[in-house]
Structures are given as C-alpha cells and as structure tokens.
Amino acid sequence: MPGSIVLDEVELKDGGGGLPPAPPGAGGDPLRPRQPQREIPQSIYLTAIALALGTILMFFMALVSAFIVRKGLGGDWQPIELPRILWLTTAVLLASSFTIERARHWLKLGSSLGFTRWWSLTTVLGMAFLLGQLQAWRELRAAGVYLATNPSSSFFYLLTAAHGLHVLGGILVLLYVAVRGVQPRPGRHIQPGTAAEVAAVYWHFMDALWVFLFLLLHFGR
C-alpha cells in the first residue's frame, strides 16, 4: 500500500488530536503490513542511564539536604579535620574522567589497543580512588573520629560510603565493558560504543558528584 508512506511523514509531525490528511488511494481496510519486528534502538541505554542518574541525584540531594538541616541545628556540630589524601583522590578521579574520554576516542577511531589501554587505566584509577578513600577512613579512625563521634563525622562517613559504593558499581561496569570487548556482536544488543558511552556518562557523573560532595564536606564541615 504505497499511500501509507506519505501518511507516515505527515502524521509523525502531527501532534495527534486532529485528523491527518487521508492517504491517496488507500482503502478503509485495516492496514497491517507484515514486517519484521523493529530493532530495539540503542537509545534505550542512554535514556536509562539519564533516568538512573536522576534518581541517584535525588538520593544524594536528600542526604545533602539532611546535612544542611542537621548542621543548621547547631549545638553539637564539630568540624572534623579532613584527611589530606582526599585532595589526591579527587585529582585521581578527575584524571580518570580524562582517561575514559581518551579510551572512547580510540574506540571511535577503531583502535582496540588504544581503547583497552586507556580503559584499563581508567579502571585502575577508579580502584586507586577507592583505596585512597579507604585510607582517608583509616586516618580518621586513627585520629579517633568514628561514624557516631559527631554529626559532621557521621555525614562524612555516610556521604563517602554512599559515593564509594556508586564508584564501585561504576568499576564493575567498566570491567564488564572491557570484558565484552570492542567487536560489535550481531544478536547481542548493546553495542560497544553505546556501552562505553553509558559507562562514561555514569563515570563523569560520579566524578562531578564527588567534586560537589568534597566541596560540601570541605567548606561545610
């Protein structure tokens, strides 16, 4: 039925509601062309990661608003001395955002070796960040600052732990993408470029979130 093609273009622009112009020559019969099922678009992965980041943002903003309210109550809030290693871990995480983009750059150019190198480096930097965060906890504990010591330390442990768990999840995703490799696989659904992009979006978000949390902890402690 040739008329349907014309109709498609008209109606996809049409917002619905009103009746689009009738197709020339098409009958009134139900038009049910037998076609293979549509491919599932790659966009679902990008939509999903955007939504997931939305809910993660809500989670952290709830904690941050609790931080602000709790600090505003005054009285028992005592500033804690932030371990200096946090500056280093922050730098490491920022660097990893750079390396993951290098990896994607090589992936786009089709260089498997370049991708693998930079992607692995990103993963290592992510792990280094987590080890650094653990070291920061160890230093605080050595200084006698625990979760329940005072509200400032409670929020420090809570926010770093919640962020660290999300980074850990990110590292697992990085490993997953690395293990899957760069070859497009028919029948498999998510393509390497999409997988790398989703992982990178998540990774940058964790990076930016950490910078925000670090500034909050630094100036708000």
Next chain:
Amino acid sequence: MSQEAHAGAHGQIHAPPQGFVRKWIFSLDHKVIGLQYFLLALVAVFLGIALSVLMRYHLAYPAEKIPLFGTTLTPELYLSLVTMHGTIMVFMVLTTAPQGGFGNYFLPIQIGAADMAFPVINMLSFWVTFVSFVVLVSAFFVEGGAPLGGWTGYAPLSALGQIVGPGQGMGMNLWIISIAIFCVASLMGALNFITTTIDLRTPGMTFMRMPLTVWAWFITAILGLLAFGVLLAAGVLLLLDRVGGTSFFIPGGLVVTDKAITDHAGGSPLLWQHLFWFFGHPEVYIAVLPGMGVVSHVLSTFARKPVFGYRAMVYAMSGIGVLGFCVWGHHMFQSGMSPYTAFAFSILTMAIGIPSAIKTFNWLGTLWDSQIRFTAAMFFALGFVSLFVSGGLSGLFLAQPAVDLPLHDTYFVVAHFHLIMGVAAIFGIFAATYFWFPKMFGRHMSEGLGKIHFILTFIGVNAIFFPMHWMGLWGQPRRYSTSDSPFTFLADMTPLHKFITIFAIITAAAQLIFLWNFLWSIWRGKKAEMNPWQATTLEWTVPSPPPHDNFEGEVRRIYRGPYEFAVPGEAEDFVPQHVALRPAVKS
C-alpha cells in the same frame, strides 16, 4: 545488563521461554511479570483487609475476644496491626497492583512494543519486591512482633529501638530494610516504564496518541523515580540512627519509660518528617494516578464516546504530578512550622484542586449524553469518580492550616485518605481487573457477581468512611486502640464504631465474592474473544491472552488517537488505533 544476551537476530527482545520455571517464575515476559505483581498484591490486600477487620472488631467490642483470633488486642498489638495494615496496603497493594501489575501487563502492548526495554531488570524488580514483602511480613514473627510507629515511621520512636515498645526492636529494623528493598525494586520498575514509553512506541504512536492509561503509568513512573530515591536516603539515615549510633533524627534530653536517652543528642525528628513526606505525598499520587488513567479509559469505552478533553487530561495528570512534589508540608502543619510556610504549602495544596477538578469535569463530560454500557468495570469506574469527589473535597478542608490543626490525627483524616487514596485506588484496580480480565486470561469474569461485588463494596466503603468524618470532628483520635475509659469523651462514639465495624465485616466478606469470581473465571469463565468490549486500543487487536511477544513479530502502525468512538461516517461506533484513515471524500 545482560538482557542483550537474549536478543534474537530479528530484534526480538528475548526468545519464548522453555520450561515452567522460565515461563512462570523467573519469566522475562512483561505479561507474566504483571500477573506476578497482581497476585502479590492480591495476597497482600487480603492480609491487609484481615488486619483491618481485627482492628475494627476490637474498636467496636474492646472487651471481647476476637472470634478465630482467640484473644483481645493489647494496645501494642493494635498499633502493630495499624502499622502493618498501612504499610502493606500502601506499598504492597496500592503501589504494586496498578503500576507493577496492570502497567507491566498493558503498557508495552498499548504502545505496540514486544516487551519492556529491559526485561531482566523488569524480572528483578518483581522478585526484589517479593523479597521486600517477605521481609515485611516476617516482622510479625520476630521477637517483639511488628513495629508500632505507623506506616510513616515517625522519629524519634522509630529511631530508638526496643526501649520504646515491643515491636520497635527487630520488627522496626525489618520494616526499614523492607522499605529500602522496596525502593530499589520500584526504582528499577520506574526506569523500565519510562524508557519503554520514550523509546519503544510503535510508528505513529505519538505522545498525544497514547492511551491515558499509558500517560498515567508514565507519569507515575516519573514520580516514583524521583520520590523513592529520597525515601531510600531517609531509610539509610534512620537505620544508621538505630544501629550506627548516629543522631540524625534523635534529639537530646529524651526520657522514655523513665529512662533518659543519653547516647543520642542533637538530631531532628522533623528532618525525618520532611524527608518522609517529600516521598510520602508523591506516593499518594503513585497510588491513585494509574487509577485515574484506567478510569478515563474505561469510562470512554463504555460510554462509547471519546474522552472529553484528552489533552486537558494529560496536562492535568502532569500538573498533579508536579504539584505533588510541592505540598509535603501539609502533613506537618502541626509541627510548629512558620505560618508563612504553612500558608505556602496550603495554597499549593489547594491548587491541586484545579487539575483534579479538570479531571472530574472531563469524566463527567465524557459521560454526558452518552449511552452507557453498564458493565462491572464501568460500575467501578463510576464508583472511582464518586469516591474521588467525596474523598477529595475533604482535602480542601485539611489543606487549610487553621482547619487542619484541630482535625490533625483524627478520624477525619483517616476518612479522607482512605476514600481518596485507598478506596478510590482500589476501585481503579477493580475496574482494571474486570476490564482487562478477558484479555489476560481469555475468559470473562461473571458480570452478575461483579455487579453484586460493586454494590456491596460501594455501599460498604461509604458506610465505613463517611461516619468517620463526624467522629473526627467530634475529636476521635486515630490510632487509639479503644474509645472507652480513660477517654470518656469518646464513649458516645461506641455505637458508631459498632456500625462501622459491621459494615467493615460485610465489605470484607464481599471481597470473597470477587476472589471466587476471579479464581473461578480463570478456568471456568465464559470464553472471551479478541475484542469483547469493542475497544480501540492495541491490546484488543491481539489474541486473548496475547502471544509471547504480543504482536507475533508484526509492527502495528498507528493512525489515530486512542478513543475514536462514535466517529461520524464510520460503519461501527469504534475505530481501533491501527486502522488507516479513509481517503477524503470530495463532494
């Protein structure tokens, strides 16, 4: 993210399952997952009803042993029933059945997709919900029993542990863990719903051609996505106060049962309330919005008329969704908030009356001058509209701080939220069940039993909840396990309590008619054809029940809006969405 492993060469989302376990238990098929959610909600709702009957019996006959239960209720046991009734009903029934159940089953079919975007995440979201339900119910069986603090889990009582009451130890821990697990499950579900709606609509299915049910599920999923993350954060903070020794919600100087609380200080119980209600108010709309979608759908189908003001309905639902995030403070007028803040929350709350009134007006406009087909589904849809009005109007009273202060925590509030959120949403679920049962099981439910079920339930819920408005005005507080001594001013309430209890038992019994009708019809009901209601949306263009990937590999192209009933010049009084338009007739 391993569902791509199941992708077939032709873009099928996954191959048909083999074997009982893959087909019915760990199924990736959105239809099976929808049924699983529905069955979970069915179990949960009868549990919730049983708890409410126990409470009602005790309120009417406080001194008598409850038949079949064997004892009277202690105040502590009564409070744990209150808590579990509320939690089970809100989370495990009102959040699961309309969204996880019917949304899962029909959203992909109605937009012409073969399945949800992420079938594995979809399966996980159900099973994680199931775990959450098991953890919640297990609170009954641990030392001390279920928690006492109500479904809102107000701090500091929820944060202190066993010392404040028998259920506040392990039971409360399980409650918080259950809710946290539920948050994760809901977030996975919401992610799937939104992604599917955005990316997997069939060609021609523009946003403004989506059935209003799809709009409702879509908006509900957005609310869930934004709200459950906040509840999860609140739950983490609460759990840390209990097991980590922190003081987020526990103030200093507390004395509980003659013991001073010395290891916590400086926290704010109001912080919990803010976080909880920032989730809790959108949750109300998560419960009722899918019902609004279903009711619009059913009213239009059986009035044989297009939905009056389709676009206005979409904008009204979106407006309710947005405003729903701006009104949490109206649960806290009593908390000592600044009158200016209360005023802002009050105005915003009453503003919700505008989109609500638009919806009601449009429902009536849809019915106006129509020839209604009185099916059981239509009865429940009409019942929803009635309950939405009678429950909604009392919201305008409670939205005003000066009126809310004396009515706070009285039966007036109990009546309000049961009618608008509980019963109306349940009526939406019933309308959906009677409407879609033929599609889901290939058989009809008994219309006669359905109508008897409706009449008994509709009279019953009004007889239960209408008198509660007067009791609230009289000063009957909620959550009191008894209205006799020492509360002598409540003694006059006893006859009304008895009246309500009798109708509660009748209404609960009437649900057994539904259960019988439901189970019997699955195997013995009258066979249903493809489109028994002469409806227009895509689920009625596939066999009943639909095949594994819904459209057997076909693409349904969409040419029309979802509610083309009584189109002038058409042979039939309905035109399905996938029927191509006629050529223009030149005269």
